[in-house]
Amino acid sequence: MAGRKHTAKKSNPAFTLVLLALAVFAMLAALWYWSESALPVNGEDAQEPSAPASQAASVPQATPAPTPSPEPTPLPEVLLTDEAAATLDAFLDAQPSTVSVWLRDLSTGDTYTYGESSGFYCASTLKAPYALWLAQRDEAGEIDLDTEWNGSTGWDRIYSMISVSSNDAAHGLAGMWPATADTGFQEFLAQLGFAAPEGCEITKEEGIHGWTTARDGGLSMLALYEYFETGTENARQLEQAFLDAQHDYLWFPAPAAKKYGSWDNAFHDMGIVYSQRPYILSVFTSYGTQDEPPAEGIEMMQQLGRLVAEVLGQGE
Template identity: 30%
Template sequence: MSNTQEELSSEALPSETAKEVQEEPGPSVTPEEAAWLDEQIASLGGGVSVYYKSLARGDTYSFDDETEYYIASVVKAPYALYVYQLADAGTVDLSQTYTYESRHRLGGTGYLQEQPVGTQYTLAQLLEYTIRYSDNNAFLMVREAVPTDGFKQFVRTLGLLHENSMDSLGEGAAIRGNICAHDAGIIAEAIYRYAESGSPNGAKLKEDMLHTEQPMLRSEYPMARKLGSWEGAMHDVAIIYAPEPYILAVCTNRGHSYDSWYVESDYEPFLKISEWIEEVSQNEES
């Protein structure tokens, strides 16, 4: 027997069986809010790309998210994800020790460059320094311990738009490769899923990303994040653990080769986009 809308209404049912009809929640960013975001981000000038995804509702927002930039230290996050998953499978041993040698001493950010040559570190320690301090020296040692060829194949399993964007990364000192905001967001979501999988290594990766230094994106909520910056590249990619958690990746061309060259305006896109995205995505009326 078919039922009409009137027969299904709560008034037509006995009070003891009536159920409240709940509407499905709409997107966290409405079309009107997306249009407003477009205007605000465009006002920041060129060379700014954004990817957002609600981890609660699944909707996305993007602004010029397919433009590629030099990847800089953002590459360290998917590499750590790769190594930790190998450790889960028993392919690599995180307790294996490696010796810090003079050829590992690079410039840039880090912890190891101030430590004495000849010190030994476990692979687990090197991964922690790679993520928590964005240590270039530790990252070079990680790539020697777990070569890049397997990583390049791993990247192809993530569903990136530009799956060959990190093919130029090698075992030498230089960090090579490109990233777009969309693919940075896909990587962040893969890390989020892994961190929530119950793996102790996933929990460790999340812990270190929660304590990453030099934040550019801002939030009143905890953020598991990875930044990268160099000449023509300044990026921050975050998992924001808000009441409705979300991914936010902001990639720009605002970067410089030396820390002393950065000025307040270089950080402006990150600060403003953080505020705008949080305002609309956590709006209870959406």
């Protein structure tokens, strides 16, 4: 029996290419699966995508440094020292008549007084708080200073009462709005701090009455100063009347809102001095006559005004 012959098969090129393609596909699939399985799950430990090169090279913005708190403004230098007080005391001790002084440095609030307990007839200095009382009552709607009678308004009369110390203007105002205990004027003075407000009044029939001190005058000017600072229309109008006061007894180194008074044994002057270092000076004395203030009293006022300005650093 003839033996069976073994014949070798020839390879098929197309089949080989298919196998090779399958192998490559399997390899790519394995690589894809591996890369996907290596990614973070649910974003844990994930990093933001890299920024473009143009952004990656940008410089971070610096956080602005906090603005330091401003240093507190130091109080002005105290000038009403013991030495200054001794200088003023020596001058006042040498005066032949009774003199009382109240001085306040408005920059620091420091106050100098001399003969504070001495009382004097108020004379026309009482017109200052009276004018303030009227202006504030007008502002509150209690009175109307625009009211006109006999050809002048209340404001016209206030201006004359202060700027030239007109008694006729004061009496005219008091005829319309008397300054008495019944009308609340004495209570107003008590609120300002007057030592003896009882008896202080202005009426049409009796004129001006009252016993006051240099401190009372100073407190009147301080109340006016604070009122002027409000800047209301009434405050500005009233301040102008005091700035236009037509007398120059106390010497001041700068414009001053002021008021004087003069009668028998009473010669007073007081002012708010608007210098670089503002202050209030009130001087009450026993100089004075029913006529013009005596020359020696005026000379004392001039010298004292210059001395006060000097110790406050406001001299010529």
